[in-house]
Amino acid sequence: MTIPQPHPVHHFQVDAGFSRIAFSRVQLPSIERDVVRYRDGSDKTETMRKLPGLLTIGDCVLERGVVPSDTDFFQWLSSASFGTVERRDVVVKLLDASHQPVLVWHLRNTFPVALDWSTLDAQHSAVLIERLRLSVESVELQSS
Numbered sequence: 499m500t501i502p503q504p505h506p507v508h509h510f511q512v513d514a515g516f517s518r519i520a521f522s523r524v525q526l527p528s529i530e531r532d533v534v535r536y537r538d539g540s541d542k543t544e545t546m547r548k549l550p551g552l553l554t555i556g557d558c559v560l561e562r563g564v565v566p567s568d569t570d571f572f573q574w575l576s577s578a579s580f581g582t583v584e585r586r587d588v589v590v591k592l593l594d595a596s597h598q599p600v601l602v603w604h605l606r607n608t609f610p611v612a613l614d615w616s617t618l619d620a621q622h623s624a625v626l627i628e629r630l631r632l633s634v635e636s637v638e639l640q641s642s
Contacts, residue, residue, distance in 0.1 A: 505592060505600055512560060514588040514608075516570045521562045522627065524590055526603055527634045528556035555634045558588065558605055564615065564626040571630045575610040583609040588632065600642055607635035 512521045532551030541547075560571075577584055588605040612631040616624065 505594075507592070509593045509595075509597075511591045511593060512588065513591075514560070515586050517568065521560055523559075523561040525557075525559035525561075526590065527558045527605065527637060529637060530554045530556070555637055557611065558590075558608065558632045558634050560588075560630045560632065561627050564628050571610070571613055571628055575613045575630070578609065585609050585635075588634075598642070602640040602642075604638040604640065605632070605634045605636075606638070608632040 510521075510524060512519055512524060531553050534549040534551040535546040536549060537546045574584065574586075585607045586609070588608050590603040590605065591599040592601040594600050609632065610630055611633045612629075614629050616627040616629075618626070
């Protein structure tokens with residue numbers, strides 16, 4: 499009997515409607531359910547009842563090396579104005595050795611909320627990285 503092994507995280511692909519799909523890091527959104535605490539005066543116990551509440555979906559962060567001719571992240575963030583924003587579905591695929599998806603996250607109705615760049619440092623040898631933080635409305639997970 500084969501024991502399932504955890505999958506490495508270093509081989510993945512992001513589809514988000516950008517001209518360049520090369521990303522160095524993806525922070526997937528967290529999913530957390532609120533807990534609703536309730537107690538009425540006639541309860542015979544001293545503890546609160548706990549009920550499942552709403553889901554809270556965290557943000558997704560996409561990171562990649564800066565290429566001077568590519569300003570997709572900046573353009574998307576800049577196109578938003580109060581009450582209007584271009585929403586996109588983002589698909590993150592964890593790939594196996596033959597480049598086939600093992601797990602696929604469908605991030606629905608995302609839009610950019612922050613963009614930043616790594617520090618410019620004359621005494622450091624590194625690639626300039628841009629980080630785009632996306633608000634995510636819902637997440638679906640698909641496994642192969």
